[in-house]
Amino acid sequence: MSRTPRVLIAGTGFAGQGHAEAFRWAGAEVVGIVGRTPSVVDEVAARLAIPYAGTDWQQALSDCRPDIVSIATPGGAHDEPITQAIELGCHVFCDKPMAASGQTALELYELALRHDVKTAYAASFRYTASVQHAKRLVAAGAIGEPVEVECISHFNLEREIPFGWSHRKADGGGRLNNNFTHTLSIVTSVVGETILAVMGEVRDDLGTAPIVEGVHNFATRRSFIPEDLSDPSLRWGESDVEWSYTVLAKLKSELAAEPVSVLFKHGGLVPRFHEDHIVFYGTDGAIYLKGHYGSGPLFLWGKDTTWGEVPLPPDIAATVPDVEGETEQCWHHLAREFVRDVRGEAVEPYPTFREGSRYQQIIDLIRKNENWTDVSDLA
Structure with missing residues (x-):
């Protein structure tokens, strides 16, 4: 990619604002931000000087035509916006957790592979x-x-x-x-x-x-x-x-x-x-x-x-990125690698949906609590 990548952010909280700053620092253009509450997304967009603010993700994808989407909403809200973005050919930067279940995370990973888009998974510490x-x-x-x-x-x-x-x-x-x-x-x-x-x-x-x-x-x-x-x-x-x-x-x-x-x-x-x-x-x-x-x-x-x-x-x-906060520094580092990769530059391997889907499946297994051996009846 020869031009500056365009980024659309999903989420207006701590992560959404952090992602926006990270992508700007990495040399991308943040063209829009989407949130649930009109007054909140309007305030955040104005404060961060983001030109587009909205509450309809699909409409924002159509209006902004981003190269990259950055998903900074709670994990249970990732499925639909990621799917819509991938089907439009967008590269996806997603905060953890990747999804609410391992099966959903696996489906998103496989969808990204089919559409040949790049992904980043922000287990970034x-x-x-x-x-x-x-x-x-x-x-x-x-x-x-x-x-x-x-x-x-x-x-x-x-x-x-x-x-x-x-x-x-x-x-x-x-x-x-x-x-x-x-x-x-x-x-x-x-x-x-x-x-x-x-x-x-x-x-x-x-x-x-x-x-x-x-x-x-x-x-x-x-x-x-x-x-x-x-x-x-x-x-x-x-x-x-x-x-x-x-x-x-x-x-x-x-x-x-x-x-x-x-x-x-x-x-x-x-x-x-x-x-x-x-x-x-x-x-x-x-x-x-x-x-x-x-x-x-x-x-x-x-x-x-x-x-x-x-x-x-x-x-x-x-x-180390010259920003306050360890979380923010790590987002900046990963965003820099991701933008370079999208531009076709050589980068070191970074966490992708491959790791994110595996982590989510592992979490599902751990939550079953099926690892105990009953020894109460031993002599």
Whole structure:
């Protein structure tokens, strides 16, 4: 493509606004934005200087004729707009989760293949600078052959966060969709993309959440927590998704003779005592990344058998987009790769609907909770 790619955004919240800024930074032209509420989409379009605003996605596709569509709505609302865009030949950038079910995600992936369009799946925290640094070190043999990975996080989220899409399976809610997708992408980017086996357990330890009107932006939902939770007029919604999970996986790695074991442990509603972290263990050492997505300092356990912080290499630091917020930086990085690919430039492999559909099918399997062996009657 010789001209500047034209981008149409679906969604007006935190993700939609973030995607718009990311694509502009990547050199694309954001020609329109679509949302559910006229007043909201008009306000966002005016503030971001986006020329077209609307509430009818199909009409927007016809009016804007985009080369790329960016899907930034809740996961349960992705099916129809993605299908319509692909059938018009648009390339698709989609935030996670890709869909509300593995079957729907697989159908979207296969549709994209049939129409020969490019896709990007924004499980994008693999692009934090520290994860990129860890990937380089592991590939260079700094820890020998990788043998084990540990991903631990506890968010202590407020139970009173207003009821919304994140509480509903049909809308793409749940911690697997909104945390596991990122950590799985991080681990596969460092160790290897081939997932051999998984097993897991999930738990909905929330129950209910207050229903509050006027929440349009996921990033500001905490400000809508009711002051009086005992108010008898307050309505409550029932959660039907997991807020905690434990997953075990085995990954094939070109860097190791045997499959790599991975533990993913996340508690959405419980407090942390020590730091959240991601650790890559190998036959000759280990790499510790501070933070639930490993975006903090990197420490290496090497031949001297002590932990030591390793500074970020200048060339990796130079690739970090100069924007505030780790989420936004990662969107910018992926959008840059995607736009370059659409233009026909050579790029490193990035997550696509292939990964998104597999992740969604894996989530469906984990949610079945069918991995237990009853030992209650053992002698």
